[in-house]
Amino acid sequence: MTVTATPSTPRGMDSLPGPRPLPLLGNTLEMKPTSFHLVLEDWARRYGEIYRCHMGPRPVVVLSNPEVIRKVLIDRPATFRRLRNLEKVMEDMNLLGVFPAEGETWRRQRKLLNPGFQATHLETFYPSLSTITQRLRGVMELAAKEAHTVDVLPLIMRYTVDVTCIVSFGLDLNTVEKGSDTLQLQLEQIFAALQHRVVAPFPYWKLLPGTRPVDRALAATRKVMLEIIDSARKAMEREPERAKQPRTLLEAMLVAQDEESDGARLTDDEVIANVVILLLGGEDTTANTITWMLHYLASMPEMQARARQEVDSVLGTETVPTSAHLKRLPYVAGVTQEALRLRSPVPTVLLETNEDTVIDQVAVPAGTMVFCLTRPPCLNNSLFGDAEHFRPERWLPEPPPDTLPHTPRLMMPFGAGSRICPGRSLGLLECALVASTVLRHFELEVVDPNAPVREVNTFTVQPDGVRLRFRQRAST
Template identity: 25%
Template sequence: MITLVLLGCLLLVLYRYLKQCHSVFEKLGIPGPKPILLFGNVAEFKSKFALDVFKDWSKTYGKVFGFYEGLHPSMVISDPRLTQQILVKRFACFSDRPACTPFLNPLDELGIQNANGELWKRQRMVVAKAFHSKCLKEIVSGVTRTSSKLLQRLEASVEDGVENVDIAGLAERYTLDAFANAAFDYDCDSLNNAQEILYRYMLAFNRSGAAENQLAGFARLFPSLTWFLQLFDTEHRQLHALHLKNMKKLIEKEKQKMAQCPENQSKHLLRRLIEGYSVSTDEDNNDVKRHLSDDELLSQAATMVGGGLGPTSSVLSFALHLLATNPDVQERLTDEINKVSQNETFDYDLLSQMEYLDMVIEETSRVFPVIPGVARTCTEDCEVDGIPFRKGMKIRVMAVSMYADETLYPEPDKFIPERFSKQNKEKRPLYSYLPYGHGPRMCVGFKFGLVLIKVALVQILRHYVLTSSSKTQIPLKTALRPFLTPHGPVHIGLVKRNT
């Protein structure tokens, strides 16, 4: 009898605790879907695509609402004015960023994507300098060389009479090779060798953080179990160890080259990271220079090469799919390419002159929001425009909901690059479009990624007309891994141009 009474008391205490966890938004006066005890609102994602759930919730509850990931409250924002406040004006209250994937391996926590506080500030200063515009101008020739290998793969497919080309698989390999070769002098050729450690690691990293990965899903729902669930994340963990080993050798080799030939003026990204430093003030008010530690340097390099390139390859895949299914847009873009660049050689300045190319890429990132939103962690209790936020609460700025807002983007389901002309962009709130984030934590390498995308599009459209094929999916099925990516192959047809 006593045992039953104690068990009943325990269950009552547990029930009241769970109810209290799920009463946060009710107490704050924030609307949102009603949670289920213990699991919150995750059941609503089970039978629907996650981004569709957020868009439906935005229509039902408005531009500010809350939901529960298990017991953890998350605030969702899809208002441009509040977005500016959170990402820029009140950044001090929302400076931390939750990890995009629950399974972090050794040194991952030191990467700029996952670091917070003073560590992030120091690293940001170094990494931002490394991605200087001069670096971007220097890497175009290296990226172009890799794009030539991509063209060779496409040429072989056409010569073999292949009607359907999986452009997504080639885009993944191209972006990886181009970045690794041009930025880090990393000898990677996954375009011709799918067994490259770097390529296998990138795929494993994406699978590990994918929304369809049940291990990652349980870890997000019950963070306290992450240490146990990660034991089963074996492929990702093993390839991560091999990836770190290779990157460490690469860094040591670069340092040796710098010591043996200090007059060498080569300034690719890896060397800039090694030489870069942050400046802080000591207790005597003197400026102190600090380079990245060996572990910090290794973490930055390993994170950039492999784990950080998925969004770039996805944008490229989506852009090629949209061009193949929108021949009028493709024709206009091809005309611009031929007009601006009239021979096989081109540089960063020529790429910058292609305004319609920019429009195509920007509209691609709206139709297929590779980065569906920006996540932040509230670092202190505060109130923004009358909305209360609490310390420790996760904040999700959902760009995908703004992109579907007809008051911001009329006919949102249509692919209309002209909506990103200079005149049309000026009509919209600046913070209604954030493919790379905004504010101090804006993606530091997005311009580098744009170079990879632009070079590939220019090279492909110079040599081929893109068409739909018998296997082309309309609409194209997508997945979250953890960024938005094609769910499977992206099949298009290729017709060689007369040159």
């Protein structure tokens, strides 16, 4: 397989530039987990669009050419796959859902999960999403009334947990108003453990199995999930029509059948794995993007005013946005796209080759790690005009001429090809709903413009230090 069509003889990986590795350790000491992506991006600026580094003794090919990355992502799962270590870690945690799975396991699960993410399902969830968003508004109103500053990310993470729980299995946790739930705290433990275990030099957690807090969190979460699954099955027995029109993603998973495999269904373990992965991903990636959106809106008053004017114009006398309203907010959608362009929650895609291949005229053996950096192309002025600046107008149907060039297909925050993120529509819906609600009812201010806001890699990349003031608008 050749990722780039070229008649020349491919060169070897040894010819690639890159940082000098230490014996056995490679470049591992330089790649601290919390700043892992920033180190790789810095090396890309230094060594170019394809270079080599080492994770321990193993070589890694690192890519930042968007056309090459796109071809790599589209050629999954045939020639490329997620890191085997990620699949192994998640299998050990009994979380082998559609995200880490490969091969036939992935194909079968993805086929059974796809119906639950159809747009028609999102429309049925909208009233619940709107209710949760109004609770978020209430918390912000209280903060505004009492002149409290808000640490934004934890609040938005509670919001996305509530949304994901109601959409996934109809459970209304209401952590937005009540504070963190036991289930959310357990998920945070599991999520943190994933990051450490994937990059660990050896599986230290197997030395004393079952004794670590994350193992207890996994066991407790599994118990809760089995109870929820049992309750969902009983509800569908009482109301058979729910099998034909599932009300939650969980119900859709339970009734899905693979007609090519004699009506095979997802096992309880597979259902649990996919629900937990959905909770983990839904909480983290969407919350990160919404937090960055609010940060940029607060930091750029003129942009905030323009976005608010669009929301006011579309909503008219209404105070609660409907799903129809959200489809008529192109500038607000541009704010979301800019947050994803500059602050993607997953700026590094970690892959591995299934077979010998050629990438950008370089021969890459089977089993080689391949890291795709999706942010450097988004900062390339030849692909995105004025690339360093946050300019939502570049995403309008008729953008200003000075924002050109504009190459949206080379921005890949949700991946590309057959393994594109199935939850992207739900995530974008949450972004639009929160942004329009906040703009309708509040003016945003940064608490301290001089305080640093950092990116921290915790399996996904989170903003750290976003503290805002919410001022109630007099007209609402």
